[in-house]
Amino acid sequence: MEEKETPKKKKKSKAKRGPRAWVVSFWVALSLLGIIALAACAVLFYLWSNLQPLPEGDPKKVTISRGMSANRVADALEENGIIKNGFLFGYYLQLKDEGARFQAGVYEFHPGMDNATIINMLNTGDVVEAETVQFTIPEGYTVEQIAQKLAQEGLVDSAKFLQLAGEDRTWGEAEAVLSIPKEMEGTIQRLEGYMFPETYAMKKDSTEEAIIQRMLQETDRKLESLPEGWQEVLGESGRSLHEIMTIASLVEREVVVDEERPIVASVIYNRLKQPMRLQIDATVQYALGKQKERLLHKDLEIDSPYNTYKIDGLPPGPIASPSIASIEAALYPADTDYLFYVTKKDGTQSHLFAKTYKEHQRNIAASEKTAE
Numbered sequence: 249m250e251e252k253e254t255p256k257k258k259k260k261s262k263a264k265r266g267p268r269a270w271v272v273s274f275w276v277a278l279s280l281l282g283i284i285a286l287a288a289c290a291v292l293f294y295l296w297s298n299l300q301p302l303p304e305g306d307p308k309k310v311t312i313s314r315g316m317s318a319n320r321v322a323d324a325l326e327e328n329g330i331i332k333n334g335f336l337f338g339y340y341l342q343l344k345d346e347g348a349r350f351q352a353g354v355y356e357f358h359p360g361m362d363n364a365t366i367i368n369m370l371n372t373g374d375v376v377e378a379e380t381v382q383f384t385i386p387e388g389y390t391v392e393q394i395a396q397k398l399a400q401e402g403l404v405d406s407a408k409f410l411q412l413a414g415e416d417r418t419w420g421e422a423e424a425v426l427s428i429p430k431e432m433e434g435t436i437q438r439l440e441g442y443m444f445p446e447t448y449a450m451k452k453d454s455t456e457e458a459i460i461q462r463m464l465q466e467t468d469r470k471l472e473s474l475p476e477g478w479q480e481v482l483g484e485s486g487r488s489l490h491e492i493m494t495i496a497s498l499v500e501r502e503v504v505v506d507e508e509r510p511i512v513a514s515v516i517y518n519r520l521k522q523p524m525r526l527q528i529d530a531t532v533q534y535a536l537g538k539q540k541e542r543l544l545h546k547d548l549e550i551d552s553p554y555n556t557y558k559i560d561g562l563p564p565g566p567i568a569s570p571s572i573a574s575i576e577a578a579l580y581p582a583d584t585d586y587l588f589y590v591t592k593k594d595g596t597q598s599h600l601f602a603k604t605y606k607e608h609q610r611n612i613a614a615s616e617k618t619a620e
Contacts, residue, residue, distance in 0.1 A: 318347025441566025
């Protein structure tokens with residue numbers, strides 16, 4: 249039997265890719281890479297250009313508040329026209345790990361500053377110095393006189409100042425004022441004697457409260473300048489700081505010559521030990537609410553806890569703002585037996601001191617002669 253040849257199936261041949269197909273693929277890939285590179289360059293250029301300084305311009309004041317985040321600082325800079333883009337600047341600060349040390353205050357920036365300069369100013373607290381006002385409180389002034397003087401200079405409202413000064417409250421970190429007794433019957437001014445007489449420089453438009461607090465803190469600062477161990481001396485005296493401030497205020501109003509302050513303080517202490525009434529004219533003038541060159545007999549009859557012609561012991565509180573010299577004299581009085589003194593009328597404003605009333609009478613006569 250004759251075998252027939254079985255026809256063989258033709259194998260399909262794979263189409264071969266020519267060199268042209270590879271070239272097309274290459275150019276497509278290259279184009280895509282080019283587009284990506286261009287997009288990346290555009291993004292980088294956008295970032296770079298938005299972090300560049302603005303054209304130079306006039307300075308502007310920018311307030312950075314305590315606790316502001318770095319992003320909020322960036323927004324404030326953009327709002328004031330100091331940088332181009334606060335959003336990007338905020339990310340730039342994060343990248344540079346900046347913002348945690350920024351200090352609060354009023355800064356003066358100007359367009360045209362580079363980022364490094366701005367960041368350095370914020371880190372170092374290179375703030376604008378606040379406009380200040382200066383005022384002087386003379387030694388021996390009362391709270392009312394202080395209020396009047398500051399009001400005349402346009403710094404406070406005298407009524408508000410006196411209202412605040414009369415409140416029973418704390419004053420920040422002021423410590424000496426804490427020695428004021430809670431209950432002081434008949435007190436004219438609660439803070440009398442605790443607002444230290446000094447020249448002050450404070451921010452313009454400071455409030456009445458800020459001014460009072462600053463003056464009370466100055467008293468603390470001045471007390472720290474007293475001789476070392478003054479607190480122990482105070483404790484050994486058996487008197488409170490409030491009583492020492494009261495005695496110091498009496499010395500302040502009675503004495504002009506510094507060398508006599510410890511002597512007059514000794515007269516006060518000697519009279520308190522006797523006991524004898526202090527009979528200090530300055531306390532009567534304080535009770536009257538005005539200064540009189542010469543007190544009349546009827547003035548000495550005024551019914552007041554400050555009238556040391558009628559009360560025993562010390563008045564309820566200071567009658568003026570004492571100097572540090574008077575405070576020191578109250579703490580370290582001279583060792584004398586004097587019980588009396590009288591002002592010389594020769595213009596020196598010094599005193600004649602006496603141990604007995606008879607001797608005091610002779611001093612009064614001698615003082616009268618010096619006025620002739």
